[in-house]
Amino acid sequence: MAEELTGNCLIAQSGGPTTVINSSLAGVITEALNHEEIEEIYGGLHGILGILKEDLVDLAEESQQTIRGLRHTPSSILGTCRFKLKKAQDFDRVLAVFKAHNIRYFFYIGGNDSQDTADHISKLARERGYPLRVIGIPKTVDNDLVATDHCPGYGSVIKYVATTVREIAGDNESMGQGDLVSILEVMGRNAGWIAAGSTLAKRREHPNDPPHLIYLPEVAFSPQKYLDDVQRILSKRNYCFVVVGEGLVDQDGNYLATAGAQTDSFGHAQLGGAGEYLRGLAQQHLSVKARTAKLGISQRAAAHCGSQTDNDESFMAGQAAVKAAVVQGETDKMVTLIRGDGDQYSCETGLCDLEDVANGVKMVPVSWINDDGVSLNYQFTKYALPLISGEMNIPYENGVPKFVHLDKIRVRRLLDPHVFE
Amino acid sequence: MAEELTGNCLIAQSGGPTTVINSSLAGVITEALNHEEIEEIYGGLHGILGILKEDLVDLAEESQQTIRGLRHTPSSILGTCRFKLKKAQDFDRVLAVFKAHNIRYFFYIGGNDSQDTADHISKLARERGYPLRVIGIPKTVDNDLVATDHCPGYGSVIKYVATTVREIAGDNESMGQGDLVSILEVMGRNAGWIAAGSTLAKRREHPNDPPHLIYLPEVAFSPQKYLDDVQRILSKRNYCFVVVGEGLVDQDGNYLATAGAQTDSFGHAQLGGAGEYLRGLAQQHLSVKARTAKLGISQRAAAHCGSQTDNDESFMAGQAAVKAAVVQGETDKMVTLIRGDGDQYSCETGLCDLEDVANGVKMVPVSWINDDGVSLNYQFTKYALPLISGEMNIPYENGVPKFVHLDKIRVRRLLDPHVFE
Numbered sequence: 001m002a003e004e005l006t007g008n009c010l011i012a013q014s015g016g017p018t019t020v021i022n023s024s025l026a027g028v029i030t031e032a033l034n035h036e037e038i039e040e041i042y043g044g045l046h047g048i049l050g051i052l053k054e055d056l057v058d059l060a061e062e063s064q065q066t067i068r069g070l071r072h073t074p075s076s077i078l079g080t081c082r083f084k085l086k087k088a089q090d091f092d093r094v095l096a097v098f099k100a101h102n103i104r105y106f107f108y109i110g111g112n113d114s115q116d117t118a119d120h121i122s123k124l125a126r127e128r129g130y131p132l133r134v135i136g137i138p139k140t141v142d143n144d145l146v147a148t149d150h151c152p153g154y155g156s157v158i159k160y161v162a163t164t165v166r167e168i169a170g171d172n173e174s175m176g177q178g179d180l181v182s183i184l185e186v187m188g189r190n191a192g193w194i195a196a197g198s199t200l201a202k203r204r205e206h207p208n209d210p211p212h213l214i215y216l217p218e219v220a221f222s223p224q225k226y227l228d229d230v231q232r233i234l235s236k237r238n239y240c241f242v243v244v245g246e247g248l249v250d251q252d253g254n255y256l257a258t259a260g261a262q263t264d265s266f267g268h269a270q271l272g273g274a275g276e277y278l279r280g281l282a283q284q285h286l287s288v289k290a291r292t293a294k295l296g297i298s299q300r301a302a303a304h305c306g307s308q309t310d311n312d313e314s315f316m317a318g319q320a321a322v323k324a325a326v327v328q329g330e331t332d333k334m335v336t337l338i339r340g341d342g343d344q345y346s347c348e349t350g351l352c353d354l355e356d357v358a359n360g361v362k363m364v365p366v367s368w369i370n371d372d373g374v375s376l377n378y379q380f381t382k383y384a385l386p387l388i389s390g391e392m393n394i395p396y397e398n399g400v401p402k403f404v405h406l407d408k409i410r411v412r413r414l415l416d417p418h419v420f421e
Numbered sequence: 422m423a424e425e426l427t428g429n430c431l432i433a434q435s436g437g438p439t440t441v442i443n444s445s446l447a448g449v450i451t452e453a454l455n456h457e458e459i460e461e462i463y464g465g466l467h468g469i470l471g472i473l474k475e476d477l478v479d480l481a482e483e484s485q486q487t488i489r490g491l492r493h494t495p496s497s498i499l500g501t502c503r504f505k506l507k508k509a510q511d512f513d514r515v516l517a518v519f520k521a522h523n524i525r526y527f528f529y530i531g532g533n534d535s536q537d538t539a540d541h542i543s544k545l546a547r548e549r550g551y552p553l554r555v556i557g558i559p560k561t562v563d564n565d566l567v568a569t570d571h572c573p574g575y576g577s578v579i580k581y582v583a584t585t586v587r588e589i590a591g592d593n594e595s596m597g598q599g600d601l602v603s604i605l606e607v608m609g610r611n612a613g614w615i616a617a618g619s620t621l622a623k624r625r626e627h628p629n630d631p632p633h634l635i636y637l638p639e640v641a642f643s644p645q646k647y648l649d650d651v652q653r654i655l656s657k658r659n660y661c662f663v664v665v666g667e668g669l670v671d672q673d674g675n676y677l678a679t680a681g682a683q684t685d686s687f688g689h690a691q692l693g694g695a696g697e698y699l700r701g702l703a704q705q706h707l708s709v710k711a712r713t714a715k716l717g718i719s720q721r722a723a724a725h726c727g728s729q730t731d732n733d734e735s736f737m738a739g740q741a742a743v744k745a746a747v748v749q750g751e752t753d754k755m756v757t758l759i760r761g762d763g764d765q766y767s768c769e770t771g772l773c774d775l776e777d778v779a780n781g782v783k784m785v786p787v788s789w790i791n792d793d794g795v796s797l798n799y800q801f802t803k804y805a806l807p808l809i810s811g812e813m814n815i816p817y818e819n820g821v822p823k824f825v826h827l828d829k830i831r832v833r834r835l836l837d838p839h840v841f842e
Contacts, residue, residue, distance in 0.1 A: 013595075016592075017592045017596075046597045073591070074592065075592045075594065076592075076595035077595070080595050080596060081597065159820055162821045164723070166821050166822060167719060167822070170495055170498075174438045175438075175501060176501070176502065182718070200821060204819065291718065293715055294713065295714060296589070296714025296715070297589045297593070297603070297714055298585045298714050298716070301585075301589050302585070302588055304584050304588070304725075307820065390820075398621070398625065398806060398809075399580055399806065399810050399811075400621060400622060401587060401588070403591060
């Protein structure tokens, strides 16, 4: 047992939302209620920005019904931010807020930037002799955090993407035309995990099922090879299904398509991203018909098509963070997901140092990509398949999913307003 | 009771697929098995094109498991086409195929173009003294057929769109930035029914819920009004949620954005459709951040988020077609959906003349659109809400929906190949 540390806990969310980030929040709150060392359970609004502004809410005031509803509510319910703490006075301010509210436990749910922030706060507190336990909880649809087998949020996004591929593919096949290129653009700026996950749309023992071509940032993109790939597929079947991650790069690592960056005139002629780029190539050089769909934010918000496994693990990660801090007295760590060795998939939590995860990016291993550069082998499927297992059973009202909203009872401010410089 | 007509029946699908067009097919097959007047149950592959080519399959050979699975399998499982019968010799060929295979019942599942085709075939058979009963079954996500209260396929697409709006909106709200324009492009080239249906994402008694601005082809688009609309919303809340139908038109009825039509050079700089057009406008003139999602084909294929009501009605429409033809001896009609008068939603089937539906287009009534031109009033909600009621419970395999495939046992050809001129 660790030395007892009694005080309040603070939870915040950071970076892009996922369908399960609130499940981790529910895990933290539920577990925190089990420990007498934790007196008040506060939430910081809009990540570190809300902490700087002393914008805190009392999560223990929320109804049990609401906390339960967090388990199927997408979005970052506490609000999120992309603000990066850099200045010394900002770090000082965070510590001042923690001291004013007797925060002794800080749980930060986010990706690598967020874990970097948590790491800095943790080290600063230690330096100043302020007893504080900081535990990060992983979150990212991009699945690119090192030190964890996979990331909460990933299983749900690829379940939705693979489902969508299978559904669109049936439609494409119905059309029966011999020259249709169907392009689906998915997220993934730096790593191709989401695009790769679309391979799960293939039925077992049906390697020629769609998607036929998958373009990942891990493989340098060549327009000519793409055109050859499309022609090869269209010579054999009546449509070619392409999945492309938004971060398509050339041999030199430059992005080939940047959504919305170029605008020539009054709204005309602007690049629509990687999918539109591939459509342009196919239409212009192959005289085929090409159609795009771009799931955009919907893919990281589609709770209605979430993975129960992903959701359960996200909740478990939240609980594990509290146990690590309160029971084991850990700090400056992030919760990791560890896959069991057995044939049957199993997953438990572990811990890693925050600084180990802070600045790394995990790419799809090259050994999991086939030599053709546009498909994934069995090693990827073995890795990803268990993560999409199980369907969420979410409540509906008036025909659409029913999500919860927080009452957000504010914690009284004790400090002067922060001056942003 | 109608005069008894014994022979084979032929079913085909036409136009764009929906999530429930196969449910209508299942309804036809299931009901056909109840009537001794129907001997063989054939399917025509790829609509009228397969009939011209004498490309027929024996649907009675398919397993019961498969027919049951059609009820949740999106896409047009028999294949579809956009081919329009025009030439006299093509019509003659259709009749020759019908005669060769003793087709006495023809069920055509499709939109207004398809009903027009069915109408012509029906009239030609009568003219030539060939006893044939032709019944159309409505199908279109666009919901623009006249003479029917609503169209099979519509409820499911707006359930998915409204779900997606609610999910994306939560994500947008999380971000907490004051200048985000979130744009969702949906289908609907001529009528705004799908875009209008997104209003169902609003909670009851929460008129300010997203979507904040809905642009329909029924209201002429003005770029300046759009910019004013966006600014008005952003002055009150931290993001502006826009839904736009693909068929955005100006005062003169010209399309403002045509997906994929313009390509300037090697794949660069092409219009990505209405959503990208609105993004360009907002970014360039308001200095705000704008993000788009374009559901594309996924919206008419998303069986995993289909409406049980829509599905049940589609099945019922298929059954009704067979009953009308066999029991009532009707021909040259389309099945319609008729809404009951009571406070509680109810729906039964009726019949209308094929020629009444063949060339009409039903727009969203102007009286259902608020004076602001960008939102729908309670009359629309009252109309649309019952159509999205009930969630489909579809089977999954390996984490993705399990759809069925037909064995497609071919019917032996009896004629010489058709010569397309």
